[in-house]
Amino acid sequence: MWRDALVVAGKDLRIERRSWVGLNQVLPYALTVLLLFGFAFDQDRSLLAQAAPGLYWLAVVFAGLPAVQRSFAVEAADGAADGLRMSGLEPAGIFLGKAAAVALQLLVAQAVLAGGVAVLFHSRLAGPGLLVASALVSTAGVAGAGVAYGALLVGLRARETLLPLLLAPVLAPVVLAATQAWRSALGLSAGPGGGWRWFGLLACFTVVYLAGGVLSFGALMEET
Amino acid sequence: MRQDEPASLGPALPFRPLTTRALGWSALAALAVTAWWGLWVSPPDVVQGQLVRILYVHPAVATMCYVGFGLCALGSLAWLWPRTRSPRWDRLAVAGAEVGSVFCLATLVTGSIWGRATWGVWWTWDPRLTLTAILFAMSLGYLALRRGIDKPQARSLASSVVAVLMALTVVVDHYATSWWNSLHQGTTLLQPNPTVHGWQLATMLASFVAFGLVFAWMMVHRYRVEVMEERYEDELLQAALAARRSEVALLEPGGPGTGWAGREDWAGDGPGRRLAPAPGSPPGQAGVGAGALPPAGGRPEVGVR
Numbered sequence: 001m002w003r004d005a006l007v008v009a010g011k012d013l014r015i016e017r018r019s020w021v022g023l024n025q026v027l028p029y030a031l032t033v034l035l036l037f038g039f040a041f042d043q044d045r046s047l048l049a050q051a052a053p054g055l056y057w058l059a060v061v062f063a064g065l066p067a068v069q070r071s072f073a074v075e076a077a078d079g080a081a082d083g084l085r086m087s088g089l090e091p092a093g094i095f096l097g098k099a100a101a102v103a104l105q106l107l108v109a110q111a112v113l114a115g116g117v118a119v120l121f122h123s124r125l126a127g128p129g130l131l132v133a134s135a136l137v138s139t140a141g142v143a144g145a146g147v148a149y150g151a152l153l154v155g156l157r158a159r160e161t162l163l164p165l166l167l168a169p170v171l172a173p174v175v176l177a178a179t180q181a182w183r184s185a186l187g188l189s190a191g192p193g194g195g196w197r198w199f200g201l202l203a204c205f206t207v208v209y210l211a212g213g214v215l216s217f218g219a220l221m222e223e224t
Numbered sequence: 225m226r227q228d229e230p231a232s233l234g235p236a237l238p239f240r241p242l243t244t245r246a247l248g249w250s251a252l253a254a255l256a257v258t259a260w261w262g263l264w265v266s267p268p269d270v271v272q273g274q275l276v277r278i279l280y281v282h283p284a285v286a287t288m289c290y291v292g293f294g295l296c297a298l299g300s301l302a303w304l305w306p307r308t309r310s311p312r313w314d315r316l317a318v319a320g321a322e323v324g325s326v327f328c329l330a331t332l333v334t335g336s337i338w339g340r341a342t343w344g345v346w347w348t349w350d351p352r353l354t355l356t357a358i359l360f361a362m363s364l365g366y367l368a369l370r371r372g373i374d375k376p377q378a379r380s381l382a383s384s385v386v387a388v389l390m391a392l393t394v395v396v397d398h399y400a401t402s403w404w405n406s407l408h409q410g411t412t413l414l415q416p417n418p419t420v421h422g423w424q425l426a427t428m429l430a431s432f433v434a435f436g437l438v439f440a441w442m443m444v445h446r447y448r449v450e451v452m453e454e455r456y457e458d459e460l461l462q463a464a465l466a467a468r469r470s471e472v473a474l475l476e477p478g479g480p481g482t483g484w485a486g487r488e489d490w491a492g493d494g495p496g497r498r499l500a501p502a503p504g505s506p507p508g509q510a511g512v513g514a515g516a517l518p519p520a521g522g523r524p525e526v527g528v529r
Contacts, residue, residue: 148389152382156372165368166386169361173396201396208392216385 001096004089008097013104015074022070022105030063030109034116045122052121053182056113057175061142063109064171065164067102068146072154081154084221091218095147099213103143110135126187130195134181134202138174141206145170148213151220177201237451239444247441254434261427269424275341280427282334284435286356289331291439292324293359293391296366300387303380311454314380317387318370319446323439325363331356355394362390376457 016022037055041047048055075081084094114135117123125131149166153159177198184195262280269276299317302308335353340346347353366386373379 145389149386152369152386153372158368158372162365162368162372165361166365169358169365170389170393172358173393205393205396208396209389212385212389212392219381220385 001090001093004093005096005100007089008084008094009100009104010097012071012074012098012101016101016105022067023108026063026066026070026105027109027112029066030059030113031116033059033062034113034120038120048121049123050188052117052123053186053188054175054179055121056117056182057138057178059113060106060110060139061168061171061175063113064102064106064142064146065167067105067109068143068150068167069160069163071098071102071147072150072159075154081221091221092214094221095151095213095217096210098150099140099143099147099210102146103139106139106143107135110139123186125185127185127195130181130199131185134178134185134195134199137199137202137206138178138181141174141202141209142171144206144209144213145174148209148216148220151213151217173205174202177205237448239448244441244444244448247437247444251434251437251441254430254437258427258430258434261423261430266423266427272342275338276424278334278338278341280431281435282331282338283428284431285327285334286331287432288435288439289324289327289356289359292320292327292443293363293394295320295443296324296363296387297391300384303384304388311376311380314384315447315450317384318367318450319443321363321366321387322446323442325360325367326442327435327439328356328360328363332360359390359394362393366390376454 034055037051037059038048041051075084118125146167149163149170152166153162156162180189181195181198181202183189184198189195258280262277266277266280268274272279296317299313299315299320302313303310303317332353335356336346339348339353366383369386370379370383373382
């Protein structure tokens with residue numbers, strides 16, 4: 001399963017390295033969202049600094065949607081999904097590979113976004129360990145949930161509009177818990193202890209979605 | 225097959241019309257009793273005044289919303305489990321989700337009205353309110369997903385997976401929103417010493433019975449609609465198969481009619497429209513197969529113009 005995951009992740013990342021579609025489009029889009037947040041808050045520096053964690057995670061979710069759509073768009077053309085289905089690779093490995101590729105792209109986008117938040121919203125780091133740990137776990141959760149739902153929608157007529165409708169409510173706990181964890185990490189709430197509690201909730205969410213994806217991906221690939 | 229059912233190839237309609245009618249009339253009567261007790265008999269509350277009357281709707285409606293989504297999760301799990309897999313569970317899941325969504329919307333609206341009068345705002349970021357709003361959004365996504373998939377097996381599988389993940393997300397959401405903020409009133413009825421008594425308690429219990437009956441009536445009818453849709457799809461499939469069979473019968477040598485050559489809608493002179501029997505072919509053989517190719521360099525012949 002892990003070897004298959006590496007194969008699939010390598011394939012997806014190679015496609016991205018050759019096309020640069022994901023980062024060339026997703027990254028500028030996410031940065032534009034950050035700028036728009038600045039306009040929406042009327043450049044109020046203190047308000048932006050307070051709201052920075054939530055705005056950051058909203059931008060990550062917005063960036064995650066096209067990343068997931070892209071991950072399955074490459075399988076939709078030329079019967080690639082059929083090829084993947086008949087490749088003999090373990091479905092769980094395919095799921096984990098695709099989730100890993102999406103997560104890696106999101107992490108690159110997040111690194112740039114974090115710089116943007118620091119510069120544009122004047123955020124200061126108080127707990128780097130919590131910040132990095134919650135970012136890693138949240139990203140795995142977003143990618144896992146995204147790929148699980150992306151697999152459901154392969155071959156559907158209205159998949160572009162259905163994905164945000166299905167995924168956005170599901171990612172609500174991530175936005176909430178990751179925002180609270182980052183508030184602790186950025187020194188915006190009292191003590192990092194509460195932040196680690198939110199980190200635990202994020203880990204629960206990530207485990208639920210990765211386990212759900214691993215268990216159901218094979219059947220979903222066969223039927224959809 | 226019962227008397228009220230037309231001959232059909234699909235699954236039988238569940239519940240007798242008399243049962244559903246009795247359920248419907250009982251629900252209507254219970255609603256009338258609740259309205260009478262709630263609006264005229266029950267006295268105003270010492271603290272909340274006339275506002276207490278919305279509690280004869282809101283808690284019961286909210287409970288039915290959660291029962292609906294619970295049935296959706298249960299039906300989906302039973303469908304996913306190979307030993308219990310049956311279309312019945314899928315029908316129960318979709319009925320639960322759809323009826324639950326209606327009650328969920330009613331919960332949000334009545335809760336919002338109560339919040340405006342009690343807290344002074346139409347909306348507050350209370351855990352239960354937030355969770356209910358997220359549930360409503362998820363249920364809309366679930367129903368949209370079902371409408372987006374044509375193949376029954378794929379539809380059942382995808383929606384069952386979504387329903388189970390939805391149920392798990394609700395658990396995570398519950399903790400997330402509870403830790404975040406809590407303002408909502410706690411349990412009123414299910415505590416050792418309930419804070420409501422007399423006519424207030426009776427009316428609240430009557431509201432649970434009334435909305436429970438309304439919920440059951442809606443579930444039964446939604447389930448029946450699902451069965452009817454399946455029967456309709458079966459009939460469409462059978463009609464399409466019959467049409468194909470009659471087309472094939474027309475093509476068969478010596479079969480009914482005169483083959484493709486006898487069909488005006490297939491006449492034409494483009495490629496692949498060679499319909500008339502070729503010279504020397506047996507009577508009745510036309511269109512495709514031996515002798516269907518046009519003469520070299522010549523304009524293809526057609527059966528009927």
